Amino acid sequence: MQDSQDQATAGLPTKIDTSVAHEARVYDYWLGGKDNYPADRALGDAIASHIPAIRSMARANRAFLGRAVRYLVGEAGISQFLDIGTGIPTAGNTHEVAQHLDPAARVVYVDNDPIVLAHARALMSSTQEGRTAFIHADLHDPRSILSQSTLTSTLDFDRPVAIMLVAIMMYFRDSDDPHGVIDTMLDAIPSGSYLVITHPTADFDDRAMARVVSSAEQAGITFNPRSGAETTGLFAGTELVEPGVVPVVTWRPELTDKLSMGSVQASVDPESAWYWAGIGRKP
Numbered sequence: 666m667q668d669s670q671d672q673a674t675a676g677l678p679t680k681i682d683t684s685v686a687h688e689a690r691v692y693d694y695w696l697g698g699k700d701n702y703p704a705d706r707a708l709g710d711a712i713a714s715h716i717p718a719i720r721s722m723a724r725a726n727r728a729f730l731g732r733a734v735r736y737l738v739g740e741a742g743i744s745q746f747l748d749i750g751t752g753i754p755t756a757g758n759t760h761e762v763a764q765h766l767d768p769a770a771r772v773v774y775v776d777n778d779p780i781v782l783a784h785a786r787a788l789m790s791s792t793q794e795g796r797t798a799f800i801h802a803d804l805h806d807p808r809s810i811l812s813q814s815t816l817t818s819t820l821d822f823d824r825p826v827a828i829m830l831v832a833i834m835m836y837f838r839d840s841d842d843p844h845g846v847i848d849t850m851l852d853a854i855p856s857g858s859y860l861v862i863t864h865p866t867a868d869f870d871d872r873a874m875a876r877v878v879s880s881a882e883q884a885g886i887t888f889n890p891r892s893g894a895e896t897t898g899l900f901a902g903t904e905l906v907e908p909g910v911v912p913v914v915t916w917r918p919e920l921t922d923k924l925s926m927g928s929v930q931a932s933v934d935p936e937s938a939w940y941w942a943g944i945g946r947k948p
């Protein structure tokens with residue numbers, strides 16, 4: 666097994682504060698994980714009171730991650746992943762799906778949550794042929810990620826890389842310059858690389874989503890849903906692969922497999938999960 670874990674980036678908290686809700690643990694709660702505390706469950710339940718289907722929506726988002734990796738390895742020939750906003754390890758982590766298809770695949774995970782840092786070494790193992798690494802860093806400062814030696818020693822930036830921003834950009838307000846952050850990351854990777862984004866949206870029920878935003882902000886968590894057009898705008902500088910930016914459950918559902926959370930459904934309501942999803946290719 667080869668794995669590595671970078672030192673925590675200077676300036677980021679490494680102490681786990683369980684007295685306040687944190688987005689990684691709320692998401693873990695919805696996915697049925699065990700790494701959550703009363704404050705996380707309280708916020709998770711408050712949001713579920715506004716969106717009763719939130720747990721299945723979280724699973725739909727997670728299932729897309731698996732399909733995206735299957736597409737990237739199986740059809741796009743990608744063997745290097747930079748997964749930012751990793752979350753607490755759960756079923757179908759990026760490296761598990763990728764290395765199942767290509768044992769030599771390399772994955773670098775990035776998350777700013779100390780609880781994800783605490784789990785990184787225990788859970789993110791790798792195949793013999795591949796590599797898996799973890800960096801404790803904040804996407805608000807993309808250069809703090811790009812300058813890490815763990816990143817450059819694990820991924821070869823002369824070859825295409827897939828940057829995964831799955832359910833993370835909603836923590837960026839427009840004033841946080843999400844476009845600039847993504848541009849900085851895209852500038853670092855070569856032509857033929859990919860960008861994967863999912864994003865929660867108010868497009869399917871603006872009133873319920875407004876209550877979610879309010880619950881999250883009362884708990885001190887920024888939560889900024891974006892429209893389909895705004896989500897599409899985050900792919901600026903890339904060419905969207907088919908079927909474009911679409912409701913998450915409708916993005917290539919045939920790519921589902923047993924390593925991904927979720928199941929193939931003959932017909933699925935596109936509005937059953939309030940996320941937009943897409944993959945762009947850097948020309």
Ligand SMILES: C[S@@+](CC[C@H](N)C(=O)[O-])C[C@H]1O[C@@H](n2cnc3c(N)ncnc32)[C@H](O)[C@@H]1O
Nearest residue numbers: 689692750751752776777778803804805831832
């Ligand atoms: C909702 S979870 C998504 C997990 C996983 N990508 C998925 O979709 O299944 C969001 C993750 O992003 C992390 N996160 C939020 N803001 C971040 C930032 N600015 N930099 C790095 N990680 C961040 C959180 O700690 C959390 O683990």
